[in-house]
Amino acid sequence: GDSVTQMEGPVTLSEEAFLTINCTYTATGYPSLFWYVQYPGEGLQLLLKATKADDKGSNKGFEATYRKETTSFHLEKGSVQVSDSAVYFCALSDRGGSEKLVFGKGTKLTVNP
Amino acid sequence: DGGITQSPKYLFRKEGQNVTLSCEQNLNHDAMYWYRQDPGQGLRLIYYSQIVNDFQKGDIAEGYSVSREKKESFPLTVTSAQKNPTAFYLCASSIPPGQGGRGANRRTDTQYFGPGTRLTVL
Numbered sequence: 001g002d003s004v005t006q007m008e009g010p011v012t013l014s015e016e017a018f019l020t021i022n023c024t025y026t027a028t029g030y031p032s033l034f035w036y037v038q039y040p041g042e043g044l045q046l047l048l049k050a051t052k053a054d055d056k057g058s059n060k061g062f063e064a065t066y067r068k069e070t071t072s073f074h075l076e077k078g079s080v081q082v083s084d085s086a087v088y089f090c091a092l093s094d095r096g097g098s099e100k101l102v103f104g105k106g107t108k109l110t111v112n113p
Numbered sequence: 114d115g116g117i118t119q120s121p122k123y124l125f126r127k128e129g130q131n132v133t134l135s136c137e138q139n140l141n142h143d144a145m146y147w148y149r150q151d152p153g154q155g156l157r158l159i160y161y162s163q164i165v166n167d168f169q170k171g172d173i174a175e176g177y178s179v180s181r182e183k184k185e186s187f188p189l190t191v192t193s194a195q196k197n198p199t200a201f202y203l204c205a206s207s208i209p210p211g212q213g214g215r216g217a218n219r220r221t222d223t224q225y226f227g228p229g230t231r232l233t234v235l
Contacts, residue, residue: 002156032222043119043203043226044156051222089155093222100171101144101205101224103155 002027006090013080013111021075021107023064023090032090033057033066033073034101038087046076047088060077080111116140119204119229124232126191126198132190134230136204143208145187146224149173150201161203162187191232202230 007022017056017096019026025033032051047059060078073090117138126132136145144163148156158171162181176195181187187206191198205224 034223041229043117043228045207046174046223046225049223100158100161101156103157105153105155 002031002092002094002102004090004092004102004104006088006107008105008107010108010110013109015082015111015113016079017111019077019080019109020076021082021088021090021109023072023073023075025071025090025092025106027092027094028073031070031094033064034091034093035062035064035073035075036091036100036103038089038106040086043087080109082111082113085109085111116118117204117229119202119227121230124230126232126234129193131190131192134202134204134231135220136187136189136227137185138187138204138206138225138227139185140206141184141224142204142206142225143184145181146205146207147171147177147179147187147189148203148205149172150203150229154229156203162231172199178193198232199234200232202232203227204229 003026005024034049035047037047038044048059050057050066053066056065064073064075087106087108089106091101094100122137146161147159150156157173159177160171160179165184168179168181168191178190204227207224
């Protein structure tokens with residue numbers, strides 16, 4: 001079945017450092033790809049998405065490009081802030097009709113001042 | 114403001130008791146979902162519903178039940194048959210594909226999440 005693998009954390013960075021969180025997927029067909037962010041004690045918020053190959057999703061300085069050839073959707077940010085500290089989830093959408101989301105296990109990011 | 118609400122935020126249950134978690138949305142979304150989140154794990158799908166009066170089992174439906182009598186509401190009951198119910202429960206909603214209108218927004222498989230309910234079994 002479909003699956004998502006993302007780099008294990010936790011990841012600890014200093015403010016203004018460059019961030020990469022790797023995400024690769026296995027899927028039949030052409031899924032949509034997502035990054036969600038979860039702040040402590042809260043639900044998930046959509047960070048960005050891409051629906052087809054070579055699409056780039058971007059939001060709040062974060063970017064990710066849908067790479068079909070490498071089945072990847074790595075999350076990047078050029079300069080992280082303390083407020084970016086959260087858990088980040090990569091996910092894909094099953095386009096088989098149910099549109100179920102399949103999630104990676106999440107990567108906890110801590111940004112220190 | 115449109116959104117998804119879940120109540121209560123924290124819930125405590127004694128072993129052997131059933132408990133119902135509330136999920137309400139005013140986004141006019143047809144599809145609704147329930148996920149379970151355990152520490153260090155991704156989210157796992159419990160049940161989903163694409164339309165009123167219809168729902169399907171997800172990957173971990175055993176010990177849970179749902180109903181979808183109204184478009185806005187998708188309550189989840191955690192029954193005494195669920196062996197390890199302590200977890201964080203998240204509800205989500207979306208517009209199923211083909212119903213998002215025309216143009217670039219037609220594919221609306223994005224799911225929007227509520228704030229979650231943390232269930233603890235004592």
